[in-house]
Amino acid sequence: MTMILHCFGESGNAYKAALTLALSGADWTPAYVDFFNGGARTPEFIEMNIMGEVPVLIDGDIVLTQSGVIQDYISSKTGKLGGKSAAERREILRWIFFDNHKVSGVAGGIRYMMNFLPEDKRNADVIAFQAGRLKAALKIVEAQLDNTKWLAASDITIADIAVAGYLFYPEPFTFDRKDYPNIDRWMDAIAAQPGWKAPYDLLPGSPADRA
Amino acid sequence: MTMILHCFGESGNAYKAALTLALSGADWTPAYVDFFNGGARTPEFIEMNIMGEVPVLIDGDIVLTQSGVIQDYISSKTGKLGGKSAAERREILRWIFFDNHKVSGVAGGIRYMMNFLPEDKRNADVIAFQAGRLKAALKIVEAQLDNTKWLAASDITIADIAVAGYLFYPEPFTFDRKDYPNIDRWMDAIAAQPGWKAPYDLLPGSPADRA
Numbered sequence: 001m002t003m004i005l006h007c008f009g010e011s012g013n014a015y016k017a018a019l020t021l022a023l024s025g026a027d028w029t030p031a032y033v034d035f036f037n038g039g040a041r042t043p044e045f046i047e048m049n050i051m052g053e054v055p056v057l058i059d060g061d062i063v064l065t066q067s068g069v070i071q072d073y074i075s076s077k078t079g080k081l082g083g084k085s086a087a088e089r090r091e092i093l094r095w096i097f098f099d100n101h102k103v104s105g106v107a108g109g110i111r112y113m114m115n116f117l118p119e120d121k122r123n124a125d126v127i128a129f130q131a132g133r134l135k136a137a138l139k140i141v142e143a144q145l146d147n148t149k150w151l152a153a154s155d156i157t158i159a160d161i162a163v164a165g166y167l168f169y170p171e172p173f174t175f176d177r178k179d180y181p182n183i184d185r186w187m188d189a190i191a192a193q194p195g196w197k198a199p200y201d202l203l204p205g206s207p208a209d210r211a
Numbered sequence: 212m213t214m215i216l217h218c219f220g221e222s223g224n225a226y227k228a229a230l231t232l233a234l235s236g237a238d239w240t241p242a243y244v245d246f247f248n249g250g251a252r253t254p255e256f257i258e259m260n261i262m263g264e265v266p267v268l269i270d271g272d273i274v275l276t277q278s279g280v281i282q283d284y285i286s287s288k289t290g291k292l293g294g295k296s297a298a299e300r301r302e303i304l305r306w307i308f309f310d311n312h313k314v315s316g317v318a319g320g321i322r323y324m325m326n327f328l329p330e331d332k333r334n335a336d337v338i339a340f341q342a343g344r345l346k347a348a349l350k351i352v353e354a355q356l357d358n359t360k361w362l363a364a365s366d367i368t369i370a371d372i373a374v375a376g377y378l379f380y381p382e383p384f385t386f387d388r389k390d391y392p393n394i395d396r397w398m399d400a401i402a403a404q405p406g407w408k409a410p411y412d413l414l415p416g417s418p419a420d421r422a
Binding site for chain 1: 261262263273275276277278279280283284298301304305308309311312313315316320334336337340344351354355
Protein backbone atom coordinates (compact mmCIF):
# COMPACT_ATOMS: atom_id res chain seq x y z
CA MET A 1 0.00 0.00 0.00
CA THR A 2 1.24 3.46 -0.92
CA MET A 3 2.13 5.56 2.13
CA ILE A 4 0.86 9.13 2.20
CA LEU A 5 3.02 11.97 3.53
CA HIS A 6 1.18 15.14 4.52
CA CYS A 7 3.71 17.85 3.80
CA PHE A 8 4.65 21.11 2.11
CA GLY A 9 7.85 22.22 0.45
CA GLU A 10 9.01 24.83 2.93
CA SER A 11 8.97 22.40 5.86
CA GLY A 12 12.41 21.02 6.57
CA ASN A 13 10.86 18.49 8.91
CA ALA A 14 8.67 17.23 6.06
CA TYR A 15 11.74 17.15 3.81
CA LYS A 16 13.55 14.90 6.31
CA ALA A 17 10.65 12.43 6.18
CA ALA A 18 10.32 12.67 2.38
CA LEU A 19 14.04 12.21 1.79
CA THR A 20 14.01 9.15 4.05
CA LEU A 21 11.14 7.74 1.96
CA ALA A 22 12.92 8.60 -1.30
CA LEU A 23 16.35 7.21 -0.34
CA SER A 24 14.88 4.01 1.10
CA GLY A 25 12.93 3.31 -2.09
CA ALA A 26 9.60 3.24 -0.24
CA ASP A 27 6.25 3.44 -2.03
CA TRP A 28 4.85 6.86 -1.08
CA THR A 29 3.03 9.90 -2.37
CA PRO A 30 2.85 13.44 -0.99
CA ALA A 31 -0.39 15.16 0.12
CA TYR A 32 -0.04 18.94 0.08
CA VAL A 33 -0.87 20.87 3.26
CA ASP A 34 -1.55 24.55 2.62
CA PHE A 35 0.30 25.62 5.75
CA PHE A 36 0.52 29.32 4.91
CA ASN A 37 -3.27 29.48 4.67
CA GLY A 38 -3.91 27.59 7.92
CA GLY A 39 -3.92 24.07 6.50
CA ALA A 40 -2.25 22.62 9.62
CA ARG A 41 -4.77 24.32 11.94
CA THR A 42 -8.07 23.02 10.59
CA PRO A 43 -10.19 20.78 12.87
CA GLU A 44 -9.56 17.88 10.49
CA PHE A 45 -5.80 18.35 10.65
CA ILE A 46 -5.75 18.78 14.45
CA GLU A 47 -7.84 15.59 14.73
CA MET A 48 -5.06 13.84 12.79
CA ASN A 49 -2.20 15.57 14.65
CA ILE A 50 -2.92 17.53 17.83
CA MET A 51 0.54 19.07 17.47
CA GLY A 52 -0.65 20.99 14.38
CA GLU A 53 2.49 20.15 12.43
CA VAL A 54 3.67 18.40 9.31
CA PRO A 55 4.94 15.87 8.50
CA VAL A 56 2.24 13.28 9.10
CA LEU A 57 2.75 9.84 7.57
CA ILE A 58 -0.20 7.56 6.91
CA ASP A 59 0.52 3.87 6.37
CA GLY A 60 -2.82 2.06 6.31
CA ASP A 61 -4.23 2.38 9.84
CA ILE A 62 -0.98 3.81 11.21
CA VAL A 63 -0.76 7.58 11.66
CA LEU A 64 2.67 8.90 12.59
CA THR A 65 3.93 12.39 13.41
CA GLN A 66 7.30 13.88 14.35
CA SER A 67 9.95 13.51 11.66
CA GLY A 68 12.19 11.41 13.94
CA VAL A 69 9.43 8.88 14.57
CA ILE A 70 8.60 8.72 10.86
CA GLN A 71 12.27 8.28 9.94
CA ASP A 72 12.65 5.49 12.49
CA TYR A 73 9.49 3.79 11.24
CA ILE A 74 10.49 3.93 7.56
CA SER A 75 13.97 2.68 8.37
CA SER A 76 12.56 -0.27 10.35
CA LYS A 77 9.96 -1.04 7.69
CA THR A 78 12.36 -0.95 4.73
CA GLY A 79 15.50 -2.19 6.45
CA LYS A 80 17.35 0.76 4.93
CA LEU A 81 19.24 3.75 6.38
CA GLY A 82 19.21 2.34 9.91
CA GLY A 83 21.69 0.83 12.30
CA LYS A 84 22.99 -2.74 12.16
CA SER A 85 23.01 -3.22 15.95
CA ALA A 86 21.33 -1.85 19.07
CA ALA A 87 24.39 0.31 19.67
CA GLU A 88 24.22 1.81 16.18
CA ARG A 89 20.50 2.43 16.53
CA ARG A 90 21.13 4.32 19.79
CA GLU A 91 23.86 6.37 18.12
CA ILE A 92 21.51 7.22 15.24
CA LEU A 93 18.75 8.23 17.65
CA ARG A 94 21.26 10.35 19.55
CA TRP A 95 22.04 12.46 16.48
CA ILE A 96 18.37 12.76 15.52
CA PHE A 97 17.60 14.13 18.99
CA PHE A 98 20.56 16.50 18.72
CA ASP A 99 19.27 17.64 15.35
CA ASN A 100 15.69 18.19 16.43
CA HIS A 101 16.75 20.24 19.45
CA LYS A 102 19.90 22.05 18.36
CA VAL A 103 20.00 22.13 14.52
CA SER A 104 16.55 21.90 12.91
CA GLY A 105 14.79 23.35 15.94
CA VAL A 106 16.90 26.49 15.62
CA ALA A 107 17.60 26.71 11.86
CA GLY A 108 13.90 26.30 11.09
CA GLY A 109 12.96 29.24 13.29
CA ILE A 110 15.66 31.52 11.88
CA ARG A 111 14.71 30.66 8.31
CA TYR A 112 11.03 31.23 9.02
CA MET A 113 11.65 34.62 10.59
CA MET A 114 14.10 35.77 7.91
CA ASN A 115 12.05 34.65 4.91
CA PHE A 116 8.40 33.90 5.67
CA LEU A 117 7.42 36.44 8.34
CA PRO A 118 6.40 39.97 7.35
CA GLU A 119 9.38 42.31 7.73
CA ASP A 120 7.78 44.21 10.61
CA LYS A 121 7.59 41.00 12.64
CA ARG A 122 11.25 40.11 12.25
CA ASN A 123 13.47 40.78 15.24
CA ALA A 124 17.21 41.23 14.78
CA ASP A 125 17.98 40.29 18.40
CA VAL A 126 16.10 37.02 18.13
CA ILE A 127 17.78 36.19 14.82
CA ALA A 128 21.23 36.98 16.27
CA PHE A 129 20.58 34.90 19.38
CA GLN A 130 19.35 31.92 17.40
CA ALA A 131 22.19 32.29 14.86
CA GLY A 132 24.68 31.95 17.73
CA ARG A 133 22.98 28.77 18.90
CA LEU A 134 22.93 27.33 15.36
CA LYS A 135 26.61 28.08 14.86
CA ALA A 136 27.51 26.31 18.12
CA ALA A 137 25.54 23.24 17.05
CA LEU A 138 27.03 23.17 13.54
CA LYS A 139 30.54 23.39 14.99
CA ILE A 140 29.78 20.15 16.82
CA VAL A 141 28.58 18.51 13.58
CA GLU A 142 31.69 19.79 11.81
CA ALA A 143 33.90 18.33 14.56
CA GLN A 144 32.14 14.96 14.42
CA LEU A 145 32.67 14.84 10.64
CA ASP A 146 36.42 15.33 11.19
CA ASN A 147 36.47 11.76 12.43
CA THR A 148 33.78 10.05 10.39
CA LYS A 149 32.38 10.09 6.87
CA TRP A 150 28.82 9.77 8.16
CA LEU A 151 27.51 11.05 11.49
CA ALA A 152 26.35 7.93 13.25
CA ALA A 153 27.50 4.77 11.44
CA SER A 154 29.79 3.50 8.70
CA ASP A 155 27.17 4.24 6.06
CA ILE A 156 24.52 6.92 5.54
CA THR A 157 21.62 6.70 7.99
CA ILE A 158 18.49 8.61 8.91
CA ALA A 159 20.69 10.63 11.30
CA ASP A 160 22.53 12.21 8.35
CA ILE A 161 19.21 12.98 6.65
CA ALA A 162 17.87 14.57 9.85
CA VAL A 163 20.83 16.84 10.52
CA ALA A 164 21.28 17.84 6.87
CA GLY A 165 17.58 18.36 6.13
CA TYR A 166 17.29 22.09 6.77
CA LEU A 167 20.79 22.75 5.44
CA PHE A 168 19.71 21.96 1.86
CA TYR A 169 17.28 24.90 1.67
CA PRO A 170 18.23 27.83 -0.56
CA GLU A 171 16.83 30.67 1.57
CA PRO A 172 19.21 32.62 3.85
CA PHE A 173 19.26 31.52 7.49
CA THR A 174 22.77 32.60 8.58
CA PHE A 175 24.27 29.34 7.27
CA ASP A 176 26.86 29.07 4.51
CA ARG A 177 28.13 25.57 3.91
CA LYS A 178 31.43 26.97 2.66
CA ASP A 179 32.17 27.96 6.29
CA TYR A 180 32.12 24.27 7.23
CA PRO A 181 34.36 22.16 4.95
CA ASN A 182 33.37 18.83 6.49
CA ILE A 183 29.66 19.63 6.35
CA ASP A 184 30.10 20.79 2.74
CA ARG A 185 31.75 17.51 1.73
CA TRP A 186 29.16 15.47 3.67
CA MET A 187 26.24 17.32 2.04
CA ASP A 188 27.73 16.52 -1.36
CA ALA A 189 27.89 12.85 -0.38
CA ILE A 190 24.23 12.90 0.70
CA ALA A 191 23.18 14.66 -2.51
CA ALA A 192 25.03 11.98 -4.52
CA GLN A 193 22.77 9.21 -3.17
CA PRO A 194 20.46 7.62 -5.78
CA GLY A 195 17.01 9.20 -5.46
CA TRP A 196 18.16 12.40 -3.75
CA LYS A 197 16.28 15.55 -4.70
CA ALA A 198 16.41 19.11 -3.39
CA PRO A 199 13.50 20.13 -1.11
CA TYR A 200 11.40 21.98 -3.68
CA ASP A 201 11.90 19.18 -6.22
CA LEU A 202 10.84 16.46 -3.79
CA LEU A 203 7.89 18.14 -2.05
CA PRO A 204 4.82 20.00 -3.37
CA GLY A 205 4.67 23.74 -2.77
CA SER A 206 7.44 26.34 -2.67
CA PRO A 207 7.90 30.09 -2.17
CA ALA A 208 7.73 30.46 -5.96
CA ASP A 209 4.11 29.25 -5.85
CA ARG A 210 3.22 31.99 -3.39
CA ALA A 211 5.10 34.82 -5.10
CA MET B 212 26.65 -2.93 37.96
CA THR B 213 25.75 0.54 39.17
CA MET B 214 25.09 2.97 36.32
CA ILE B 215 26.73 6.40 36.52
CA LEU B 216 24.86 9.54 35.46
CA HIS B 217 27.03 12.57 34.71
CA CYS B 218 24.80 15.47 35.67
CA PHE B 219 24.19 18.64 37.63
CA GLY B 220 21.11 19.93 39.39
CA GLU B 221 20.24 22.86 37.14
CA SER B 222 20.05 20.67 34.01
CA GLY B 223 16.48 19.71 33.23
CA ASN B 224 17.77 17.25 30.65
CA ALA B 225 19.81 15.53 33.38
CA TYR B 226 16.74 15.58 35.61
CA LYS B 227 14.71 13.74 32.98
CA ALA B 228 17.35 10.98 32.88
CA ALA B 229 17.68 10.88 36.67
CA LEU B 230 13.93 10.75 37.24
CA THR B 231 13.67 7.90 34.74
CA LEU B 232 16.36 6.04 36.70
CA ALA B 233 14.66 6.82 40.02
CA LEU B 234 11.12 5.87 38.98
CA SER B 235 12.25 2.66 37.26
CA GLY B 236 14.12 1.51 40.36
CA ALA B 237 17.42 1.25 38.52
CA ASP B 238 20.77 0.96 40.30
CA TRP B 239 22.52 4.28 39.64
CA THR B 240 24.63 7.01 41.16
CA PRO B 241 25.19 10.61 40.07
CA ALA B 242 28.59 12.06 39.11
CA TYR B 243 28.62 15.84 39.46
CA VAL B 244 29.67 17.93 36.43
CA ASP B 245 30.73 21.46 37.37
CA PHE B 246 29.00 22.97 34.34
CA PHE B 247 29.16 26.59 35.48
CA ASN B 248 32.95 26.34 35.72
CA GLY B 249 33.39 24.66 32.33
CA GLY B 250 33.04 21.05 33.46
CA ALA B 251 31.24 20.06 30.24
CA ARG B 252 33.95 21.69 28.06
CA THR B 253 37.08 19.92 29.28
CA PRO B 254 38.97 17.68 26.81
CA GLU B 255 38.03 14.67 28.95
CA PHE B 256 34.34 15.54 28.85
CA ILE B 257 34.35 16.27 25.09
CA GLU B 258 36.10 12.93 24.55
CA MET B 259 33.15 11.31 26.35
CA ASN B 260 30.50 13.48 24.64
CA ILE B 261 31.42 15.61 21.63
CA MET B 262 28.14 17.47 22.14
CA GLY B 263 29.51 18.99 25.37
CA GLU B 264 26.29 18.33 27.27
CA VAL B 265 24.91 16.46 30.23
CA PRO B 266 23.39 14.01 30.81
CA VAL B 267 25.82 11.22 30.00
CA LEU B 268 24.95 7.73 31.24
CA ILE B 269 27.66 5.11 31.72
CA ASP B 270 26.56 1.47 31.95
CA GLY B 271 29.70 -0.65 31.84
CA ASP B 272 31.14 -0.20 28.34
CA ILE B 273 28.07 1.66 27.11
CA VAL B 274 28.24 5.46 26.97
CA LEU B 275 24.96 7.20 26.16
CA THR B 276 24.08 10.85 25.63
CA GLN B 277 20.87 12.74 24.84
CA SER B 278 18.18 12.42 27.50
CA GLY B 279 15.74 10.77 25.08
CA VAL B 280 18.23 8.02 24.22
CA ILE B 281 19.03 7.49 27.89
CA GLN B 282 15.34 7.35 28.80
CA ASP B 283 14.67 4.82 26.03
CA TYR B 284 17.65 2.71 27.13
CA ILE B 285 16.64 2.66 30.81
CA SER B 286 13.06 1.84 29.90
CA SER B 287 14.16 -1.06 27.69
CA LYS B 288 16.66 -2.33 30.28
CA THR B 289 14.28 -2.21 33.24
CA GLY B 290 11.03 -2.98 31.44
CA LYS B 291 9.49 0.00 33.21
CA LEU B 292 7.91 3.27 32.01
CA GLY B 293 7.82 2.16 28.38
CA GLY B 294 5.21 1.10 25.89
CA LYS B 295 3.57 -2.30 25.73
CA SER B 296 3.52 -2.47 21.91
CA ALA B 297 5.34 -1.04 18.92
CA ALA B 298 2.50 1.48 18.50
CA GLU B 299 2.82 2.66 22.11
CA ARG B 300 6.57 2.94 21.79
CA ARG B 301 6.16 5.13 18.70
CA GLU B 302 3.63 7.32 20.53
CA ILE B 303 6.06 7.68 23.46
CA LEU B 304 8.92 8.59 21.15
CA ARG B 305 6.64 11.12 19.44
CA TRP B 306 6.07 13.03 22.66
CA ILE B 307 9.73 12.87 23.63
CA PHE B 308 10.67 14.45 20.28
CA PHE B 309 7.96 17.07 20.75
CA ASP B 310 9.34 17.78 24.20
CA ASN B 311 12.96 18.05 23.16
CA HIS B 312 12.14 20.44 20.33
CA LYS B 313 9.19 22.46 21.57
CA VAL B 314 9.07 22.25 25.39
CA SER B 315 12.47 21.53 26.97
CA GLY B 316 14.39 23.04 24.07
CA VAL B 317 12.61 26.34 24.66
CA ALA B 318 11.92 26.33 28.42
CA GLY B 319 15.55 25.48 29.15
CA GLY B 320 16.80 28.47 27.20
CA ILE B 321 14.34 30.90 28.79
CA ARG B 322 15.19 29.65 32.28
CA TYR B 323 18.91 29.89 31.59
CA MET B 324 18.64 33.44 30.31
CA MET B 325 16.32 34.63 33.09
CA ASN B 326 18.23 33.04 35.96
CA PHE B 327 21.78 32.00 35.14
CA LEU B 328 23.03 34.62 32.67
CA PRO B 329 24.40 37.95 33.96
CA GLU B 330 21.69 40.60 33.80
CA ASP B 331 23.50 42.56 31.07
CA LYS B 332 23.35 39.52 28.78
CA ARG B 333 19.61 38.99 29.10
CA ASN B 334 17.49 40.13 26.18
CA ALA B 335 13.81 40.93 26.69
CA ASP B 336 12.95 40.37 23.01
CA VAL B 337 14.49 36.92 23.01
CA ILE B 338 12.71 36.00 26.25
CA ALA B 339 9.38 37.24 24.89
CA PHE B 340 9.83 35.37 21.60
CA GLN B 341 10.73 32.13 23.34
CA ALA B 342 7.93 32.58 25.91
CA GLY B 343 5.44 32.73 23.04
CA ARG B 344 6.82 29.49 21.60
CA LEU B 345 6.70 27.77 25.00
CA LYS B 346 3.11 28.85 25.58
CA ALA B 347 2.05 27.47 22.19
CA ALA B 348 3.69 24.12 22.99
CA LEU B 349 2.19 23.92 26.49
CA LYS B 350 -1.28 24.61 25.09
CA ILE B 351 -0.85 21.47 22.99
CA VAL B 352 0.17 19.46 26.07
CA GLU B 353 -2.81 20.90 27.95
CA ALA B 354 -5.14 19.90 25.11
CA GLN B 355 -3.74 16.37 24.96
CA LEU B 356 -4.29 15.98 28.73
CA ASP B 357 -7.97 16.90 28.24
CA ASN B 358 -8.38 13.48 26.70
CA THR B 359 -5.89 11.34 28.58
CA LYS B 360 -4.49 10.95 32.09
CA TRP B 361 -0.97 10.38 30.76
CA LEU B 362 0.46 11.78 27.55
CA ALA B 363 1.31 8.71 25.53
CA ALA B 364 -0.16 5.56 27.08
CA SER B 365 -2.59 4.28 29.72
CA ASP B 366 0.09 4.54 32.41
CA ILE B 367 2.99 6.88 33.13
CA THR B 368 5.86 6.58 30.66
CA ILE B 369 9.16 8.23 29.89
CA ALA B 370 7.19 10.65 27.68
CA ASP B 371 5.52 12.16 30.75
CA ILE B 372 8.88 12.45 32.48
CA ALA B 373 10.40 14.15 29.43
CA VAL B 374 7.69 16.76 28.96
CA ALA B 375 7.34 17.51 32.68
CA GLY B 376 11.06 17.58 33.45
CA TYR B 377 11.74 21.29 33.12
CA LEU B 378 8.32 22.20 34.49
CA PHE B 379 9.30 21.00 37.98
CA TYR B 380 12.01 23.65 38.41
CA PRO B 381 11.35 26.48 40.89
CA GLU B 382 13.05 29.33 39.01
CA PRO B 383 10.88 31.67 36.89
CA PHE B 384 10.76 30.90 33.17
CA THR B 385 7.37 32.43 32.20
CA PHE B 386 5.53 29.23 33.23
CA ASP B 387 2.93 29.02 35.98
CA ARG B 388 1.31 25.62 36.29
CA LYS B 389 -1.84 27.25 37.66
CA ASP B 390 -2.46 28.60 34.14
CA TYR B 391 -2.78 25.01 32.90
CA PRO B 392 -5.24 22.95 35.01
CA ASN B 393 -4.59 19.67 33.20
CA ILE B 394 -0.82 20.07 33.39
CA ASP B 395 -1.14 20.99 37.07
CA ARG B 396 -3.12 17.81 37.82
CA TRP B 397 -0.76 15.68 35.71
CA MET B 398 2.34 17.09 37.46
CA ASP B 399 0.75 16.18 40.81
CA ALA B 400 0.22 12.64 39.52
CA ILE B 401 3.86 12.39 38.43
CA ALA B 402 5.08 13.77 41.77
CA ALA B 403 2.96 11.14 43.56
CA GLN B 404 4.95 8.27 41.97
CA PRO B 405 7.06 6.25 44.45
CA GLY B 406 10.65 7.48 44.25
CA TRP B 407 9.83 10.92 42.80
CA LYS B 408 12.02 13.76 44.01
CA ALA B 409 12.26 17.41 42.97
CA PRO B 410 15.27 18.30 40.77
CA TYR B 411 17.53 19.72 43.48
CA ASP B 412 16.74 16.79 45.79
CA LEU B 413 17.51 14.18 43.14
CA LEU B 414 20.64 15.68 41.54
CA PRO B 415 23.87 17.11 42.98
CA GLY B 416 24.43 20.87 42.70
CA SER B 417 21.94 23.72 42.82
CA PRO B 418 21.85 27.52 42.63
CA ALA B 419 22.05 27.58 46.45
CA ASP B 420 25.53 26.00 46.24
CA ARG B 421 26.70 28.84 44.00
CA ALA B 422 25.13 31.70 45.97
